[in-house]
Amino acid sequence: MKLLTKHTDYAIRALSELCENKNKFFSARQIAKRQRIPYQFLRQILQGLIKDKLVISKEGSGGGFRIDKDPNLISIVDIIAIFQGNIQLSDCMFRKKLCANRSNCVLKKQINRVEKLVNKEFKGITIGCLLKDLEKQRRRL
Amino acid sequence: MKLLTKHTDYAIRALSELCENKNKFFSARQIAKRQRIPYQFLRQILQGLIKDKLVISKEGSGGGFRIDKDPNLISIVDIIAIFQGNIQLSDCMFRKKLCANRSNCVLKKQINRVEKLVNKEFKGITIGCLLKDLEKQRRRL
DNA sequence: GTTAACTGATATTATTATAGTATCAGTTAC
DNA sequence: GTAACTGATACTATAATAATATCAGTTAAC
Numbered sequence: 330m331k332l333l334t335k336h337t338d339y340a341i342r343a344l345s346e347l348c349e350n351k352n353k354f355f356s357a358r359q360i361a362k363r364q365r366i367p368y369q370f371l372r373q374i375l376q377g378l379i380k381d382k383l384v385i386s387k388e389g390s391g392g393g394f395r396i397d398k399d400p401n402l403i404s405i406v407d408i409i410a411i412f413q414g415n416i417q418l419s420d421c422m423f424r425k426k427l428c429a430n431r432s433n434c435v436l437k438k439q440i441n442r443v444e445k446l447v448n449k450e451f452k453g454i455t456i457g458c459l460l461k462d463l464e465k466q467r468r469r470l
Numbered sequence: 471m472k473l474l475t476k477h478t479d480y481a482i483r484a485l486s487e488l489c490e491n492k493n494k495f496f497s498a499r500q501i502a503k504r505q506r507i508p509y510q511f512l513r514q515i516l517q518g519l520i521k522d523k524l525v526i527s528k529e530g531s532g533g534g535f536r537i538d539k540d541p542n543l544i545s546i547v548d549i550i551a552i553f554q555g556n557i558q559l560s561d562c563m564f565r566k567k568l569c570a571n572r573s574n575c576v577l578k579k580q581i582n583r584v585e586k587l588v589n590k591e592f593k594g595i596t597i598g599c600l601l602k603d604l605e606k607q608r609r610r611l
Numbered sequence: 612g613t614t615a616a617c618t619g620a621t622a623t624t625a626t627t628a629t630a631g632t633a634t635c636a637g638t639t640a641c
Numbered sequence: 642g643t644a645a646c647t648g649a650t651a652c653t654a655t656a657a658t659a660a661t662a663t664c665a666g667t668t669a670a671c
Contacts, residue, residue, distance in 0.1 A: 332473070332581075333581065338577075341577060405577075434607075435600050435603035435604050435607060436479075436482060436546075436595075436600055438603070439595045439600070439603075440473075440474065442591075443588060443591045443592065446587065446588075446591065447584060447587075447588060450583075450584045450587065451584065454577075454580045459576050459577055459580070462576035462579070462580075463576050466575075466576060
């Protein structure tokens with residue numbers, strides 16, 4: 330029962346890493362080591378980020394990945410969407426027919442309401458704002 | 471990626487069924503049939519509801535289950551808690567140590583915020599209010 | 612007092628999602 | 642040419658969820 334999977338978690342970390350220098354290419358191996366992410370798993374994740382054009386890659390020796398979108402425009406819903414599909418709090422919503430019992434449908438309405446709320450909140454959480462929070466935290470130490 | 475499992479979904483339906491007549495004992499077989507819930511699965515769920523004293527049971531022929539708590543005081547967080555533990559949107563929160571990367575911890579803070587929001591909203595959704603919604607819906611038809 | 616309709620408790624299996632690993636082909640810089 | 646990379650994809654492992662099966666004990670009614 331969780332809304333964020335490792336895919337999303339690792340993707341966020343990888344993106345933050347890339348933001349350390351937006352012009353540099355970081356190799357998957359580098360990122361994996363620094364962020365303690367299983368290497369092959371990270372490579373899959375990076376492929377996902379490429380498809381959505383959040384990062385760009387360079388093949389060959391000295392190659393790697395570079396951020397390709399304004400961090401302030403990368404929200405965690407975008408990342409969730411890549412790896413987990415749209416946010417849905419209950420299976421119930423997938424059922425095409427009306428539920429056997431109507432009470433389930435009134436539940437669905439309530440859940441939909443909360444779902445929209447979560448979506449809205451998550452949209453507001455961007456890589457950019459996470460980095461800002463991080464900066465603040467660092468200054469405080 | 472869902473917050474409500476079948477356990478919770480079925481439990482809500484079973485409780486609504488029991489509310490049809492708060493003094494009557496309904497057998498698991500009856501409920502299963504009417505709500506189209508796999509019988510043995512439902513029995514497990516009802517055992518869970520008994521442990522938390524949401525329902526009471528009567529053994530033997532003519533026995534079954536009866537609601538034992540004011541529906542207005544049964545919130546879906548209570549039910550989620552029985553079958554899924556506390557609401558947690560990310561695994562990250564389980565890690566005792568600080569994350570390798572601090573950015574993860576700032577993420578944690580944001581997720582915690584949304585988590586509290588979801589909890590608050592879910593607390594407001596009770597069996598009682600779902601039944602009320604259902605009544606309204608019926609009257610409209 | 613036997614039988615049918617029940618619950619209590621628990622073990623087992625199936626299914627699916629998530630997480631992680633392995634491999635091979637192709638690219639690039641030196 | 643070779644070491645350090647990515648692209649693509651197949652495979653395996655683990656865990657959570659969903660569902661099934663079984664047996665012992667209880668109760669009501671005949």
